[in-house]
Amino acid sequence: MHARPEPIGARDITIHDAFWDRYMRLVPEKMLPYQWQALNDLVPDAEPSHCIENLRIAAGEAQGHFHGFVFQDTDIAKWLEAAAYTLAWRPDPALEALADQAIELIGRAQEPDGYLDTYFTIEAPKSKFRNLRYGHELYTAGHMTEAAVAYYQVTGKRRFLDIMCRTADLICRVFRTEEFQAAYPGHEEIELALIRLYAVTGKRDYLDMAREFVDRRGVDPDYFAHEAAHPDWIPFFGQSREEPVDTKYHQCHLPVREQTAAEGHAVRAVYLLAAMADLAWEYRDESLAGACQRLYENITQRRMYITGGIGSSGVMERFTADFDLPNDAAYAESCASIGLAMFCRRMAQNTRDGRYADTMERALMNTVTAGVALTGDAFFYVNPLAVWPDNCLEDTSMAHVKPVRQKWFGCACCPPNIARTFASLGQYAVMTAPEGIWLDLFFSGRFTAKLGGQTVEIECDTGFPFEGRLTLRVHASSPAAGTIALRLPAYAQGPSVLRNGADAAPRLEKGYLYLDGPWQEDTIQYSFAMPARFVWADPRLRADVGRAAVMKGPLVYCLEQIDNGEDLAALSVDVSAGLSERYDPDLLGGTVLIRARGRRLTAPAEGPLYRDAPPAETPAELTFVPYCFWGNRGPGEMQVWTRTCS
Numbered sequence: 001m002h003a004r005p006e007p008i009g010a011r012d013i014t015i016h017d018a019f020w021d022r023y024m025r026l027v028p029e030k031m032l033p034y035q036w037q038a039l040n041d042l043v044p045d046a047e048p049s050h051c052i053e054n055l056r057i058a059a060g061e062a063q064g065h066f067h068g069f070v071f072q073d074t075d076i077a078k079w080l081e082a083a084a085y086t087l088a089w090r091p092d093p094a095l096e097a098l099a100d101q102a103i104e105l106i107g108r109a110q111e112p113d114g115y116l117d118t119y120f121t122i123e124a125p126k127s128k129f130r131n132l133r134y135g136h137e138l139y140t141a142g143h144m145t146e147a148a149v150a151y152y153q154v155t156g157k158r159r160f161l162d163i164m165c166r167t168a169d170l171i172c173r174v175f176r177t178e179e180f181q182a183a184y185p186g187h188e189e190i191e192l193a194l195i196r197l198y199a200v201t202g203k204r205d206y207l208d209m210a211r212e213f214v215d216r217r218g219v220d221p222d223y224f225a226h227e228a229a230h231p232d233w234i235p236f237f238g239q240s241r242e243e244p245v246d247t248k249y250h251q252c253h254l255p256v257r258e259q260t261a262a263e264g265h266a267v268r269a270v271y272l273l274a275a276m277a278d279l280a281w282e283y284r285d286e287s288l289a290g291a292c293q294r295l296y297e298n299i300t301q302r303r304m305y306i307t308g309g310i311g312s313s314g315v316m317e318r319f320t321a322d323f324d325l326p327n328d329a330a331y332a333e334s335c336a337s338i339g340l341a342m343f344c345r346r347m348a349q350n351t352r353d354g355r356y357a358d359t360m361e362r363a364l365m366n367t368v369t370a371g372v373a374l375t376g377d378a379f380f381y382v383n384p385l386a387v388w389p390d391n392c393l394e395d396t397s398m399a400h401v402k403p404v405r406q407k408w409f410g411c412a413c414c415p416p417n418i419a420r421t422f423a424s425l426g427q428y429a430v431m432t433a434p435e436g437i438w439l440d441l442f443f444s445g446r447f448t449a450k451l452g453g454q455t456v457e458i459e460c461d462t463g464f465p466f467e468g469r470l471t472l473r474v475h476a477s478s479p480a481a482g483t484i485a486l487r488l489p490a491y492a493q494g495p496s497v498l499r500n501g502a503d504a505a506p507r508l509e510k511g512y513l514y515l516d517g518p519w520q521e522d523t524i525q526y527s528f529a530m531p532a533r534f535v536w537a538d539p540r541l542r543a544d545v546g547r548a549a550v551m552k553g554p555l556v557y558c559l560e561q562i563d564n565g566e567d568l569a570a571l572s573v574d575v576s577a578g579l580s581e582r583y584d585p586d587l588l589g590g591t592v593l594i595r596a597r598g599r600r601l602t603a604p605a606e607g608p609l610y611r612d613a614p615p616a617e618t619p620a621e622l623t624f625v626p627y628c629f630w631g632n633r634g635p636g637e638m639q640v641w642t643r644t645c646s
């Protein structure tokens with residue numbers, strides 16, 4: 001059996017790219033400093049985080065009560081994970097010193113037995129692990145563990161890793177006692193974190209514990225009801241002891257191998273799936289692999305927005321029913337698309353099938369990028385596909401939709417999650433195995449990898465995503481055997497691969513173009529067409545019936561009020577006419593604009609709401625910009641799906 005390709009190491013890749021730079025540079029320049037201020041409650045006019053203060057109180061270095069959400073510790077965890085990855089490609093002694101300081105504080109906040117969670121340490125020590133449904137201790141431990149693994153991988157420092165191994169050891173002990181042997185977390189995350197901890201420590205117990213958590217889920221669907229009967233159970237989020245458990249919300253309605261549709265809270269679901277994909281590989285578990293496959297198909301064929309957003313309901317941030325993907329009321333949390341990318345990354349590793357990387361790219365290049373302003377200091381939690389700012393009112397069903405990005409959130413899961421994702425973009429871009437390299441994202445930059453036992457360095461140059469052109473320059477000191485695989489995305493037309501100027505005649509296999517070694521000093525020129533195109537949805541997707549979207553390559557485009565005037569709903573696009581493209585170097589950091597012909601419905605400014613005759617129509621020219629850049633030019637309407645005419 002082949003080895004599984006693994007994501008390239010954080011220190012082995014540098015991305016310097018016209019598209020990705022505008023996001024990646026934000027991490028060290030804006031997001032980490034800004035978020036550090038936020039975690040320390042130093043951002044005026046933003047909701048206080050209290051995250052660092054909670055750690056100080058837990059460490060006995062300050063007095064007071066815990067404030068914030070019960071999972072507030074995860075904000076510093078994700079900040080540390082983002083800082084770790086950033087140090088890999090932009091060394092910064094001051095940032096590293098700050099991170100070391102935070103890690104020491106975490107160490108002091110840890111209890112002697114390894115327990116780490118400031119809420120329970122400060123407020124409810126008797127209730128540890130008593131409310132797994134909503135207490136989020138294992139979720140928090142998971143994020144801390146992921147951060148510790150990243151920090152160790154990049155800096156080589158063991159301090160944080162040792163702290164989290166103590167916590168993991170405690171979890172492995174507690175959750176095998178008779179009392180907790182059927183227990184599993186209400187919010188998945190610890191599973192994938194324990195797998196990552198196993199990968200760096202080699203301690204099999206962590207991997208086994210992750211599998212036990214996954215295998216227990218849904219076997220006793222009433223676990224959360226049983227736990228609520230314990231005298232030390234305490235409620236969160238307005239729970240009552242008798243409250244029925246919404247098992248689908250927690251993905252425990254059925255054992256995971258029997259689940260056929262992605263259900264419940266979307267972030268929970270995809271974090272679980274990421275762990276399931278890893279476990280399917282580690283244990284060569286066909287039934288688990290089958291479940292991953294089935295749930296992937298359900299998400300991508302029935303429950304995913306064109307932008308790679310998932311979890312369409314503003315109530316409980318959850319999956320609903322097949323084809324229920326409302327545009328204006330969408331939830332589509334940034335974190336959920338990050339989790340989808342994490343799941344797809346692992347599926348691509350397991351199967352070497354490029355279509356998973358297509359979905360990963362869709363989520364990353366549309367929803368995750370849209371989650372942050374181009375200035376790096378404002379964020380979307382919710383990512384709608386149509387916005388009319390006037391109806392995004394508090395105390396209505398649209399209250400969750402914010403028409404402009406926010407500075408910070410009381411529940412600030414998304415901003416630091418976006419930061420850690422951009423900082424670790426390399427791991428989504430390239431995967432490697434002893435016999436091959438797979439290029440999944442197209443970027444400018446360079447990376448080094450082992451290929452056929454040799455170290456090869458590859459320089460990449462591209463105008464992607466606005467041009468379908470990529471040049472790879474391979475350097476190796478002696479000939480390296482093995483394959484280089486270029487992803488052939490579903491949107492790429494007429495691919496051409498030249499090797500040292502001659503047709504490379506690559507072999508197409510499951511969405512990748514394979515080129516065989518040996519490699520030494522070689523140049524690969526890969527190109528394909530990806531003209532702007534219309535896309536239609538399955539007619540069962542009610543919200544998009546009679547509408548089309550515009551895409552170019554992986555990028556979904558949208559209309560904005562600033563380019564098209566108000567009342568975007570009154571516009572229709574002529575799908576029988578062509579789309580024209582123009583690169584504007586000065587707009588939104590440099591972007592291709594797409595223009596189309598269409599019509600606008602008009603009505604007299606004064607007059608009755610309802611009439612016996614249709615509104616008049618006038619010709620209109622429509623301008624589309626990439627969805628990921630929307631909302632960067634002041635508030636206004638936005639719309640992805642436009643009514644069609646011909």
Ligand SMILES: [Zn+2]
Nearest residue numbers: 333335413414
């Ligand atoms: Zn989030």
